[in-house]
Amino acid sequence: MPETSAEFSRNLRAAGVVGAGGAGFPSYVKAQGKAEFALVNAAECEPLLKKDQKILEYFPAKVFDGLELLMSAVGAVRGIVGIKKKHEKIIPRLEELAKGRKNISILKMGDYYPAGDEQCLVYEATGRIVPPGGIPLEVGCVVANVETLYNASFAPRPVTETFITVNGGVKKPATFRVPVGVTWRECVELCGGSTVKDPAYIDGGPMMGKVQTDFDLPVVKASAGIIVLPKDHPLILKKAQSRPVFTRVGRSACDQCSFCTEFCPRYLLGHNVQPHRVMRTMLFSGGPEHKLHSQYGLLCCECSLCSLYSCPEGLHPREACVAAKSDLREQKIGFKNSGLNTGRKPEVHPVRDFRKVPVSKLVRRLGLDDYNKDAPWSDAVYKPSKVRILMSQHIGVPCSPTVKEGQKVEKGAVVGEVPSDKLGCPAHASISGTVGKVNQKYVEIIA
Ligand code: SF4
Numbered sequence: 001m002p003e004t005s006a007e008f009s010r011n012l013r014a015a016g017v018v019g020a021g022g023a024g025f026p027s028y029v030k031a032q033g034k035a036e037f038a039l040v041n042a043a044e045c046e047p048l049l050k051k052d053q054k055i056l057e058y059f060p061a062k063v064f065d066g067l068e069l070l071m072s073a074v075g076a077v078r079g080i081v082g083i084k085k086k087h088e089k090i091i092p093r094l095e096e097l098a099k100g101r102k103n104i105s106i107l108k109m110g111d112y113y114p115a116g117d118e119q120c121l122v123y124e125a126t127g128r129i130v131p132p133g134g135i136p137l138e139v140g141c142v143v144a145n146v147e148t149l150y151n152a153s154f155a156p157r158p159v160t161e162t163f164i165t166v167n168g169g170v171k172k173p174a175t176f177r178v179p180v181g182v183t184w185r186e187c188v189e190l191c192g193g194s195t196v197k198d199p200a201y202i203d204g205g206p207m208m209g210k211v212q213t214d215f216d217l218p219v220v221k222a223s224a225g226i227i228v229l230p231k232d233h234p235l236i237l238k239k240a241q242s243r244p245v246f247t248r249v250g251r252s253a254c255d256q257c258s259f260c261t262e263f264c265p266r267y268l269l270g271h272n273v274q275p276h277r278v279m280r281t282m283l284f285s286g287g288p289e290h291k292l293h294s295q296y297g298l299l300c301c302e303c304s305l306c307s308l309y310s311c312p313e314g315l316h317p318r319e320a321c322v323a324a325k326s327d328l329r330e331q332k333i334g335f336k337n338s339g340l341n342t343g344r345k346p347e348v349h350p351v352r353d354f355r356k357v358p359v360s361k362l363v364r365r366l367g368l369d370d371y372n373k374d375a376p377w378s379d380a381v382y383k384p385s386k387v388r389i390l391m392s393q394h395i396g397v398p399c400s401p402t403v404k405e406g407q408k409v410e411k412g413a414v415v416g417e418v419p420s421d422k423l424g425c426p427a428h429a430s431i432s433g434t435v436g437k438v439n440q441k442y443v444e445i446i447a
C-alpha cells in the first residue's frame with residue numbers, strides 16, 4: 001500500500017494507468033487532487049457493452065482495493081459505487097464487500113442513458129452540480145472507471161492487458177482480456193468470427209463510439225469494446241455521415257422543435273447547452289450569427305442522445321455541436337471566455353427525472369434489438385504472435401519510442417515514454433518478444 005498520495009500518483013504514472021472508460025485521461029493526475037467523494041462509474045450505459053459489469057462480477061475486490069487507494073490519496077471520506085439496479089446478480093456481492101470496507105456504499109441507479117455521464121453521476125450520488133465548463137473536483141468529487149480502479153490496484157505493475165466486449169454481429173459475443181496491441185480482427189476471431197456479410201464496427205459503443213471499417217486497428221488501453229454491424233446498418237450510415245451532408249440536410253429539415261435540447265442531459269442539469277440553437281449555425285457560413293449560436297454547443301458532452309434518439313427528423317445536432325466547438329476553438333473561444341459564462345449557478349430542470357431515456361427504448365431506436373445479446377465472461381488466455389503498441393493511447397503528449405528494431409523486450413518493459421513534466425504516461429510491451437517496426441505512431445513486438 002503506497003504511504004502517500006504522491007507515491008500512489010507516481011505508481012499510477014509508472015504503470016501507465018489511464019481512464020479505461022474510453023477517454024484515456026492519465027489517472028495519476030486525478031490522484032493528485034483533493035476530494036470529499038470518490039465515485040466509481042459503474043453505470044456502463046453504452047448499450048451492448050458489458051466489460052465493467054463482468055469486472056465487477058469476477059474481480060470486485062480488486063476494484064474496491066483501487067477505490068480505497070484512490071480515497072486515501074485524495075482524502076475522500078466516502079466512496080460510492082454507482083451501478084444500475086438491474087444488475088441484481090452483482091449488487092449483493094458488492095454490498096457484502098462494501099460492509100467490510102470503511103465508508104464505501106453502493107448507489108443503485110435507474111437503467112437510463114447516459115447514467116454514466118460523469119456529471120450526471122456526480123449529481124445522482126451527491127446532489128452537487130459540476131459548474132458549467134468545470135470538473136468534478138470543483139464540487140469535491142473524483143470519478144474513476146471500474147477498469148481504471150482495477151488497474152490502479154496493481155500499480156506500479158504495468159497495464160499490459162485490457163478488458164473488452166465484442167458484441168453485435170459475431171458468432172459468440174463475449175467479454176474477455178487481451179494483450180494491448182492485438183487487432184480487432186483477432187478479437188472478432190476469438191468470438192467465432194463475424195456473422196454479417198460486409199461488416200463494419202463501432203469502437204467504444206453505439207452512442208459515443210466511432211465507426212471503423214479497418215479491423216486491423218490495434219486495441220488500446222482505453223478500449224472498451226466493439227459492436228460489429230453490417231456496413232449498411234442505419235446506425236453505421238447515420239454515424240458515418242460527413243459534415244457537408246448533415247449540414248445540407250440539417251439546414252433544410254430542422255424545424256427548431258427543440259426536442260434535442262429538451263432531452264439533453266447536460267441542459268437538464270442546468271447547463272446552458274442548446275443544440276437546437278446550434279442547428280441554426282447551418283443557416284450561416286460565418287459571421288456574428290454563426291458565432292452566437294455556436295456557443296450553445298460549448299458544454300455538450302457529445303453523448304449523442306440528441307442525434308440518435310431525440311431528434312424526430314433524424315438530424316445531427318450532436319455533430320453540429322462538435323463542429324461548432326471546433327470552429328470556436330480555432331477562434332480561441334472556450335466556455336470560460338464565451339458570452340455564456342455568466343457565473344449563474346446552474347439549476348436542475350424540474351422535470352429532469354421524467355426525461356431520462358430508458359436504455360431499452362434507446363436500443364430499439366438504434367435498431368440494435370437483434371444484436372442486443374449477453375456477452376459472457378471468458379477467461380481464455382490469448383497469446384498473439386504480434387502486437388502493435390500505439391504511442392498515443394492517452395490524452396496529453398504522445399509517447400516517444402524508447403526501443404529499437406531488433407531489441408529483445410520482456411512483457412511489461414517500457415517501450416514509449418513521455419517527458420516527466422508533460423501530461424502523459426509510458427506505454428509498455430504487452431508481450432515478450434523482439435521489437436519489429438518502430439515509428440512515432442507505434443512499436444511492434446513479435447513474439
Ligand atoms: S430535435 Fe431535430 S428538428 Fe428539432 S430542433 Fe433539434 S435538430 Fe431540429
Ligand code: SF4
Pocket residue numbers: 260263264265266267273274275299300301302303304305306307317318321
Ligand atoms: S450530444 Fe446532444 S444531448 Fe448530448 S450533451 Fe451534446 S447536445 Fe446534449
